[in-house]
Amino acid sequence: MSAAADAGQPLLAPWTAAHALPPFGQLEPAHYEPAILAAMQEHRAEIAALGAQAAEPGFDNTCAAFDRAGRRLAHTVAVFNTVCASATNEALQAVQRRLAAPLAAHHSAIHTDAAFFARLDALHARRATLGLDAAALRLLERQHLDFLRSGARLPEPQRRRHAELMQALAELHTRFGQNVLRDEADWQLPLPDAAAMAGLPAFVRAAARQAALERGLPGAVITLSRSLVVPFLTFSERADLREQAWRAWVGRGERDGATDNRPVVREILRLRHELAQLMGHACYADFALADTMAGTRERVDALLQAVWQRAVPRALADRRELEALRDAALPAQAGQPLAPWDWRYWAERVRRERYALDDAEIKPYFELGRVVQAAFACAGRLFGLRFERRDDLPVYHPDVVAYEVFDADGALRGVFLQDNFARAGKRSGAWMNALRWQARNTADGRPQTPVILNNNNFARGEAGSPTLLSLDDARTLFHEFGHGLHGLLSDVHWQRLSGTQVLRDFVELPSQIFEHWIGEPEVLREHARHWQTGEPIPDALIDRLQRARRFNQAFETVRYTASAMLDLALHARTEAEAPADLAAWEQGFLAEAGLPAGCGVNHRLVHFQHLFAGSSYAAGYYVYLWAEVLDADGYDAFTEAGGPFDAAVAERLRRHVYAAGNAVEPNAAFAAFRGRAPRLEPLLAKRGLLDEPVPA
Numbered sequence: 001m002s003a004a005a006d007a008g009q010p011l012l013a014p015w016t017a018a019h020a021l022p023p024f025g026q027l028e029p030a031h032y033e034p035a036i037l038a039a040m041q042e043h044r045a046e047i048a049a050l051g052a053q054a055a056e057p058g059f060d061n062t063c064a065a066f067d068r069a070g071r072r073l074a075h076t077v078a079v080f081n082t083v084c085a086s087a088t089n090e091a092l093q094a095v096q097r098r099l100a101a102p103l104a105a106h107h108s109a110i111h112t113d114a115a116f117f118a119r120l121d122a123l124h125a126r127r128a129t130l131g132l133d134a135a136a137l138r139l140l141e142r143q144h145l146d147f148l149r150s151g152a153r154l155p156e157p158q159r160r161r162h163a164e165l166m167q168a169l170a171e172l173h174t175r176f177g178q179n180v181l182r183d184e185a186d187w188q189l190p191l192p193d194a195a196a197m198a199g200l201p202a203f204v205r206a207a208a209r210q211a212a213l214e215r216g217l218p219g220a221v222i223t224l225s226r227s228l229v230v231p232f233l234t235f236s237e238r239a240d241l242r243e244q245a246w247r248a249w250v251g252r253g254e255r256d257g258a259t260d261n262r263p264v265v266r267e268i269l270r271l272r273h274e275l276a277q278l279m280g281h282a283c284y285a286d287f288a289l290a291d292t293m294a295g296t297r298e299r300v301d302a303l304l305q306a307v308w309q310r311a312v313p314r315a316l317a318d319r320r321e322l323e324a325l326r327d328a329a330l331p332a333q334a335g336q337p338l339a340p341w342d343w344r345y346w347a348e349r350v351r352r353e354r355y356a357l358d359d360a361e362i363k364p365y366f367e368l369g370r371v372v373q374a375a376f377a378c379a380g381r382l383f384g385l386r387f388e389r390r391d392d393l394p395v396y397h398p399d400v401v402a403y404e405v406f407d408a409d410g411a412l413r414g415v416f417l418q419d420n421f422a423r424a425g426k427r428s429g430a431w432m433n434a435l436r437w438q439a440r441n442t443a444d445g446r447p448q449t450p451v452i453l454n455n456n457n458f459a460r461g462e463a464g465s466p467t468l469l470s471l472d473d474a475r476t477l478f479h480e481f482g483h484g485l486h487g488l489l490s491d492v493h494w495q496r497l498s499g500t501q502v503l504r505d506f507v508e509l510p511s512q513i514f515e516h517w518i519g520e521p522e523v524l525r526e527h528a529r530h531w532q533t534g535e536p537i538p539d540a541l542i543d544r545l546q547r548a549r550r551f552n553q554a555f556e557t558v559r560y561t562a563s564a565m566l567d568l569a570l571h572a573r574t575e576a577e578a579p580a581d582l583a584a585w586e587q588g589f590l591a592e593a594g595l596p597a598g599c600g601v602n603h604r605l606v607h608f609q610h611l612f613a614g615s616s617y618a619a620g621y622y623v624y625l626w627a628e629v630l631d632a633d634g635y636d637a638f639t640e641a642g643g644p645f646d647a648a649v650a651e652r653l654r655r656h657v658y659a660a661g662n663a664v665e666p667n668a669a670f671a672a673f674r675g676r677a678p679r680l681e682p683l684l685a686k687r688g689l690l691d692e693p694v695p696a
């Protein structure tokens with residue numbers, strides 16, 4: 001053991017586990033703060049030394065050296081962020097609150113370092129004469145832009161104010177996320193008897209019993225985990241209980257008291273507006289969009305409107321159909337508008353009647369382990385990857401499964417960690433992050449292999465029973481796995497340009513395009529096998545799934561698009577103060593936009609983590625739709641070439657999309673893959689919004 005490990009500081013000691021994985025088994029909440037503070041100091045010293053060099057600034061002693069600096073900090077912070085998101089507790093949350101501002105201050109200090117910036121700026125001014133290859137030039141431009149957007153060129157009082165704003169925002173983002181987590185953890189709906197369980201299929205009952213067990217409660221409970229509350233809203237025959245669950249779900253972050261996110265959101269908006277002004281923009285949306293493919297609000301708005309105008313009439317028509325079924329079944333309610341907690345329930349009834357589809361029939365074919373294997377098999381056929389489970393590698397929680405990932409030639413590509421289950425202390429949603437990026441620019445010249453993590457939030461099957469996924473869950477797993485492949489297949493020299501560190505409206509292309517494969521009949525026939533009998537999913541069921549593919553799509557499209565429009569409008573405000581009554585503003589905006597009653601939105605502002613638990617998706621919730629234009633059109637390349645595993649198309653997809661990171665301009669990367677610029681029609685067709693008459 002080294003001195004640091006002896007001194008009880010395993011994070012500062014060399015990481016000696018296989019693949020230099022973090023010493024997860026030895027980590028305590030108290031280890032993070034001193035390790036991160038020490039690593040920040042080391043990083044500051046590195047940048048100070050780069051700024052003080054006597055040699056003239058050149059690409060190697062400036063850009064390449066900056067790209068190599070701060071690795072220990074990056075790796076330590078990645079571990080910290082990982083446990084805070086996936087396995088947190090009171091002690092970690094306290095550290096997280098304490099470190100939010102210092103980490104933001106550190107980022108500002110590095111990215112406004114005057115001596116270093118002078119060198120970078122000088123280099124940038126003569127970038128065309130440096131003889132750099134395309135990737136190196138892109139690194140220089142990216143670094144320069146990172147500095148500009150961090151306020152490096154602002155005069156002194158404003159530069160200090162910029163740094164203060166970033167620190168205050170980091171604290172508010174942390175508080176916002178912790179409040180949502182607490183509201184989710186604090187609430188449950190007990191299901192004490194058969195009457196409370198009415199309508200629930202066996203898998204929902206089992207998940208509710210498992211949720212009670214994990215919370216140390218008797219019987220069965222519904223929690224606000226999406227994988228539990230959505231099935232409950234879909235199947236429960238008890239409208240009164242659906243209403244309770246729905247109100248708790250949409251009320252996260254809006255309860256009076258310590259977890260109230262309303263003042264947090266207002267303060268975030270006020271500070272973001274000030275930040276935008278400081279940076280010379282009229283509103284925060286303009287500042288955020290300046291560094292995206294879309295570039296302007298007008299281009300985002302045009303896409304959102306193209307989809308919104310087509311989707312709303314369809315959602316209204318769908319609602320009329322649901323109301324008709326409801327009126328026939330419950331004549332006492334005839335004429336009443338469909339309530340938001342009723343939509344999923346009646347949609348499921350229509351789905352069962354019209355397509356003879358029933359989740360209880362589908363789920364046995366989507367056992368979690370088989371879906372994981374299906375994702376690996378697709379990555380194998382497309383890109384030659386092989387995943388080998390390694391139970392001896394260190395992980396941060398017993399739920400995490402580790403794999404070594406190998407290329408077709410047997411070379412190690414990286415390590416993949418997968419954490420699939422919902423549990424207390426884990427943020428809701430699904431996401432990918434990197435514990436270490438792929439890069440070849442390293443201090444010792446040895447390639448840095450990526451360590452990539454996927455988190456999902458599936459409701460675990462009861463003890464002795466398998467975890468069965470819905471088709472939506474399986475799609476989510478494929479989505480995150482697509483992000484994972486973007487990290488694992490990355491093949492770039494510069495760490496700053498590696499993996500998913502692309503423009504944010506490009507980042508959902510590798511994830512969303514990968515979702516297509518789980519819907520392919522060929523993949524389903526091979527991997528969707530009944531967990532008990534091993535029988536493949538019947539062709540007739542695949543047919544019914546295919547026919548029902550667009551069913552209730554307008555509901556999902558409208559909910560998503562409304563959330564994206566809400567985000568954009570909120571961040572496009574030019575008033576210094578946020579709306580005094582957020583809920584009233586939200587409601588007013590949605591009414592004005594014509595949101596069909598009963599439809600709801602994906603996220604209300606008070607728990608919209610994309611926007612307020614960090615800044616990377618603020619004025620950026622539209623990116624899923626933007627990237628869907630690319631993935632829908634991109635996937636058609638396989639169809640046109642004759643099949644979902646066409647080798648030539650797969651090779652282009654790997655080279656220009658999954659491997660390229662941010663080393664290539666995204667429009668150019670897409671064009672190199674597709675052979676032309678993207679078209680909007682495949683997205684509209686995929687969502688059932690093209691050339692199909694709207695039922696009157």
Ligand SMILES: [Zn+2]
Pocket residue numbers: 479483508511
């Ligand atoms: Zn994603």
